[in-house]
Structure formats: C-alpha cells, structure tokens
Amino acid sequence: MAWSSLVTSPGRSSRCGGAPGTPSAWETPPAAPADRRLVLSGGFTVIDRQQRRLHDRAHALGFVDLGSYLVAPSRSDASLTQLAGELHTTIDVIRRLIDQAGIHRSSPKVRSARQRRRATDQRLTQRAAQLGFPNLQAYLSDRVTRQAWPLAQVAGELGIHQDTVTDRLDRYGPSATTQTAR
Numbered sequence: 001m002a003w004s005s006l007v008t009s010p011g012r013s014s015r016c017g018g019a020p021g022t023p024s025a026w027e028t029p030p031a032a033p034a035d036r037r038l039v040l041s042g043g044f045t046v047i048d049r050q051q052r053r054l055h056d057r058a059h060a061l062g063f064v065d066l067g068s069y070l071v072a073p074s075r076s077d078a079s080l081t082q083l084a085g086e087l088h089t090t091i092d093v094i095r096r097l098i099d100q101a102g103i104h105r106s107s108p109k110v111r112s113a114r115q116r117r118r119a120t121d122q123r124l125t126q127r128a129a130q131l132g133f134p135n136l137q138a139y140l141s142d143r144v145t146r147q148a149w150p151l152a153q154v155a156g157e158l159g160i161h162q163d164t165v166t167d168r169l170d171r172y173g174p175s176a177t178t179q180t181a182r
Helices: 049-060 066-075 080-087 091-101 108-130 136-146 151-158 162-172
Strands: none
Touching: 049 066, 049 080, 049 091, 066 091, 080 091, 108 136, 108 151, 108 162, 136 151, 136 162, 151 162
16 A cells, blocks of 8 residues: 555545545554564674665675775785775774774784785885886796706895795795805
C-alpha cells in the first residue's frame, strides 16, 4: 500500500484520497507480543555518518571497505598522518579505528627500518636502470654471476656499503656471495 493512500483515522478520508477504514500512518501500531524479536544476521552493520563517509572514501581509494583499507596500509607501515590524510580525517580517529579493528602495528623503530630499506631499494633500482638494467635483480645477476665481480666492486658501482650488497643478494639472489666475497 502506498503512503499517499493512507488516511488519518478509520472512517474519515484524508486529503490523499484514502478509503475509509484504511489504517493511519500517524497512528501508533499495537505493541508486539513480548516473544517477538528483531534478529539481524548476515553481516548487517549499523554505522554512523562519519564511518559511512570514511567507508565511502576507502571505497573511492579502491578498497572494498574501511576495514580492508586499514589493514592494507598498516601492513606497509604507512604513518597515521598518511592514513588520516588519505581518508580526510584526524590522526585520533585513525588511531581509534585501528584499535577497534584490533590491528597491531609495528613499532616505530621497525617501521623506520622498513622505510629506509624501501628507500634504498628504490635508489638501487634507479641506479641499476641508469646502468641499463630493468631491475636490481637483473643487475646483481649480471655483475655477480655472469661477470663474477667482487662484492666490493659491485658496492662501489652502486655507491653503497658491501653489507648492503650482501643483504640484497640474499634477498634477490643470486646466492653467489661465497664465490665473490673477495
């Protein structure tokens, strides 16, 4: 039944033209028996306006929902400032959402070390590209395996410490560190 056809009380027509005896939209319905309950299932969640806005923003950034957004950047150690900026909210809101979701972030020391490693990897990839290689792994494979350069020479060409070369060889291969460590 359409809302426009309802009348104000039984026996009287309203302006909307409802038939006499039609229930009124303004009348209070009778109380339900005590054994009736509303049961919600299947992942239904009531969210407030702020959470809806944040959910929509996360969706616009390419995530299924706010929870998946919070998990993904936290794994890559994004700062709370960065998360707040992307969602157009405050650091306090982000901190509360992360706590509510039970997401455990790495310590600041670990996050800083990972960020330095990523920056070094980017710099090494750029240097490998300048030397004509598609990526760092191709560069290391050529210099260490094919040309059998000592690690000190590789480190010199890349402008890094020899321990960094050893670390990247362990991560990217080839595992030729024992043959070329001269």
